[in-house]
Amino acid sequence: MSSAVWLRSRGLRALPVLFASVLVACTPRPSAPPPPPAPTAPTAPSERALPPVPPSAPPPTPEKLSDIERDAVLFTQWRAGHAADVEAFESFLTYEKVADVVPTYQLLRSASMWKECKAEPFEIPPSAMWPMVRDVLLLVRELRDQDVLSSVEVVSAYRDPRLNRCAGGAPGSSHQQFAIDIAPLDAETGRRLCAFWRQQGKGWNMGVSRYPTGRIHIDRTGYRTWGASHKRGSSYCLQE
Template identity: 35%
Template sequence: MVRRLLVIALGLLLLSAGAWLVLGKGPLVPGGGNAGSYSHDAFDSWLREDPNRAEQFAELVHYLDREQVGHVVPVWQLTRTDNNPNRSCKRPQFLIPPREDWANMVPALKLVRDHVVPELGPLEVASSYRTKAFNECIGGASQSRHLSFSAVDLVAVEPIDNRDLFGRLCAIHKRLGPTSRMGLGAYFDPDDPEKASGRFHIDATGYRSWGYSKRSESSGCHSFG
């Protein structure tokens, strides 16, 4: 009982302004602006709708902190399903992944912490965990790592030219090599660089890269040798 009360108290603390490092409000979605239904305020409202959510979220924060990846990105953003405003699919804006999947996110966040953030600076989460039905609706891969909370789609907080952004990401991917098990979604076409939103995918479930077609031949990394 005491532990439960402590967890609930932590959950309430995380909603306060003092939890900025964990819940950093972030700007931001691809294209700029705070995407209303996926904003920090919307998350706070969603969390308050069900008392159990605050407890579950506090436990997720505690788990990621224990694994030393609790401050790689604002943890609340890891509950975003997909903030792409161009999709009309019925969606829950936020989901706390099943507890048994939490460990799956740790290797991806370690790659981001150790290699991507030092190169690109602060990052914002565009998508992490998805249900099967939602993933199918938005056209996600049938074996998407998002289904098991093993992957995260990100954008850089500070504006970076698309060619420069994906050049840096692909250089990281090449340098780390197969032993890193880094999966990189490099959504960049050198013939149409403005098509890219700046969004990219990271997981740690196998060394590979792909682009718009979800196949390796479409990877933007082919543009950088």
């Protein structure tokens, strides 16, 4: 057999194999399925959506004082020069369980005319009078507990004899032993206070008065009342 004939016969036999190879190469293979999604990590507590924050409460209304000059700020300045005496006074009140009745800065306010009299804005009573301070505070607490007084601002308390004279106080003023003047009261509160004085004041040895300015005087040096004339007949508690 000639070489040409052999090559032709050899080529014909190879064609089916060649076509099969081409067919396999051109046939599209099925695509592999996509991999499963990776598991989602749990959200950390700090990353979770937080509930909305409720609006904050409005700031407290600043305390409205009748005596706006002799406030806690001025008292802090004054206290720096009287620290040991104030601490001893407050320790006594704490021991007697009356430290929470009236703020110290109000309890130590001297006469309202302290400037005119060239006196201190605050004054600590002599230690011998501290039991009277306690007794007055016990009465104030009782007035609160019975809903006679809802709030109290003491505008004047202890006065030494010199300051009492300069401020126009009576020679025997109970402020020289310890008494309090409180800011004016509304009419209804005033009526409740007078009713308490009439019904229970004797047992408390309570004195009460209202000055022309509207301020109310309270002490525990005798069951009595008086008014603008400094006599019993002018007391507003007897006119109710």
